[in-house]
Amino acid sequence: MSINTTHENINTWLSHLKEDYKVAISVDCVIFGYDNQELKVLLLESNMPPFEGQESLVGDLVRPSETLDDAAQRILEQRTGIINLYLEQVATFSDIDRHPLGRVISTAYYSLIKVQDYAPEVKPDGLKVTWKSIQDINQLAFDHNLILNTCLQMLQRRVREKPIGFSLLPHKFTLKQLQSLYEAILGIKLDKRNFRRKIKNSEILIEHSESxxxxxxxxxxxxxxxxxxxxxxxxxxxSFDI
Amino acid sequence: MSINTTHENINTWLSHLKEDYKVAISVDCVIFGYDNQELKVLLLESNMPPFEGQESLVGDLVRPSETLDDAAQRILEQRTGIINLYLEQVATFSDIDRHPLGRVISTAYYSLIKVQDYAPEVKPDGLKVTWKSIQDINQLAFDHNLILNTCLQMLQRRVREKPIGFSLLPHKFTLKQLQSLYEAILGIKLDKRNFRRKIKNSEILIEHSESxxxxxxxxxxxxxxxxxxxxxxxxxxxSFDI
DNA sequence: TCAAAAGTGTTCCTCATACACCCATGC
DNA sequence: GCATGGGTGTATGAGGAACACTTTTGA
Structure with missing residues (x-):
């Protein structure tokens, strides 16, 4: 932010800060999971007009005393019970009418967890939390379809260049599971032999004796x-690369 | 943003929107140029405490009636006279104390222009606007060094996967100029023959008869x-790729 | 004729791609 | 013994990397 201005001096600038120029900030978290060969997202069921019955991402308002990163972690914990998950910022959404109750700008975060590690039944604040397959998602509340798509594109990019796919799988997994995961995220078919050679050559897997x-x-x-x-x-x- | 909550009902949520949860939003524009074999950035000279004399990025507060994208265009025009430039959103910065006058969250945008097309002497609002080589940049106001670095990384990524480098060069350019541009942005040396073969094979250049x-x-x-x-x-x- | 940058080809090697059959197990 | 998915190797081609000399011009 620049405060360099000759038109608006410090005092008018300060008053802007206090009054006219303020809007509310929120974060929305897109939490990806993987189960039963399908890529899933954690959703909340909305109970407020005009979005009753529709699903939404995990989000809430940011407090003036916290950074966006901190807010994302706090809100995720409050809404789902998931603690200490690293979230990556994706983009900020600012359409004027994106929120029916006023001007709310929202910054999106994404992360990945093992569905085995999180039972949505926990519902720490009494809200319905569910895993939903990407395929089955229709109309979400607010502009959350747009946010989800943007985060999905980020995931598709990142999963090719960083070994983050493993964080969606159980600690021990088969090569087939790993390949299916990539196919589900990227929406493409991969060649079995080429995939296995590539993974094995990369030397980033431990081979267990169990089967x-x-x-x-x-x-x-x-x-x-x-x-x-x-x-x-x-x-x-x-440099990892699939 | 989610409004799904059982703890805070609509009314308290609305009051949050009106009072406690509001902060100011700004945008900062990182405008890259290229001249004399060097990558440059457009900077304003600050005249406000505690940053007098320091340089800052082109930024200002976002109005509640405009999107971030619109704000970026408006602010760039007001501060520099540059109109109608496509700006790409990069990231949002939210450290609590990033702004000395209050809580201001800032979204960064970047873009590229031909330095030949913009004379900083114009100074539409009376502020000093200058091109400065990336190499020569020291301490900027606010967290603008961090913002600049983040945008530079985005530029380095984008310039490899999209043919945006051309927008920094004059309409007609030599292959040497193009190669030097890539070397300046990426901070690496490229092999002349390999570079020329790659560019020519891509068939995205028109060869003029002039020399x-x-x-x-x-x-x-x-x-x-x-x-x-x-x-x-x-x-x-x-798919373009250098 | 010299300085300075433009322009040009080939070799080598790595890696992506395409592709088909045998193996171990439970039923 | 059969159905099911696990597991393996090779041949081909495309593209990246390394590398040195000749050409054109102005001074």
Whole structure:
């Protein structure tokens, strides 16, 4: 922000700060999960006009005493019980009439969690929280479809250039699960052999001795993300890329 | 923004909107230019405490009646006279104490112009506007160093994946100028032969019959960006990449 | 004729892509 | 023994990286 102005001196500027130029700020969190071969998003069911019955993203107003990053963490915790999740800022949405009750500008954040680690039944503040497949999402409250799409594009970009996909899977996963995850996020089919070669060459997986059990086909081996080795390779100039 | 809450009903929510939860919003524009082999940024000289004498980005408060995109265009025009420039949103900065006069959250935008098309002498509102080389920038007002760095990273990313570099050069340019531009933005050296082959293979340049004049060496041919052909190739699935 | 930058091809190597069959298990 | 998904290797082509000399001009 610049305060360089000869037209408006400090006093008028200060009065602007107090009065006319203020609007409310909110954050909206797009929390992605992955289950049953499908990419999902955490949604709240709205109970307020004019959006009763519609679903919305996890969001609320930002307090004047907190940063956007802090607000995103606080609101996510209050609304879902999820604590200490790293959220990445995506974009800020400012259409004049995006909120029916007044001028509210909203900054969107996204993150990823393992659905196994979060049971929506918790509902810390009594709101209905549900996982919903991206495919099944229709009309959301406010401009949340736009926000969701923007965050999804960010996810698609990031998942190709950073090993964040693992944070959607259980600690131990099969290569098939990993491939299906990428296919679900990117919306494309990948070649099995090429995918496996690429992943294995990258040397960022730990291969476990255990395999699947009770499957009526050849059991798949379990793998985990090797964060230590990834960090080591990062420092050596490695750049992840699917 | 979500209004789904059982703790705060509509009325208290509305009062929040009117009172406690309001902060001021600003935009800051990072306008890049290129001249004399150097990447430059448009800066204003600050005349207000505690930043007198320091330089700042082109910014101001957003009005409650305009979107952030509109505000960025308006403020850029008022402060510099530059009209109708497409600005891309980069990020929103919200540190509590980023502004000495109160809580101001700022959304950053960036864009590129040809320095030939803009004479800073114009100074529409009487402020000093200057081009400054990225290299020579020291301490800026507010958190503008952080904002500038963030926008520079965005530029470095974008310039590799979209043919936006041309908007920094004169209409007609030499391949050497184009290569130097990329080197200045990315801060790396490029191989002359590989660069020229890549650019020529991309078929997005028009080769003019004219060449440089009055240079004491073999004169270079002039080229222009072939926007029509680029758009045609885009639709055919082409993706620019340097 | 010299200085200064323009312009030009080839080799090597890495990596993306396309593709088909055998293996281990539960039923 | 059969259905189901797991697991593996190779050949081809495209494109990135490294690299040095000749050409054109003005002074």
């Amino acid at each position: 699947q059990q009770d499957v009526r086909h050849r059991p798949a081996k379990y793998y985990s993300f090797n964060k230590e080795n990834y960090n080591r390779k990062l420092e050596a100039g490695y | 440089q004049q009055d240079v004491r060496h073999r004169p270079a041919k002039y080229y222009s960006f072939n926007k029509e052909n680029y758009n045609r190739k885009l639709e055919a699935g082409y």
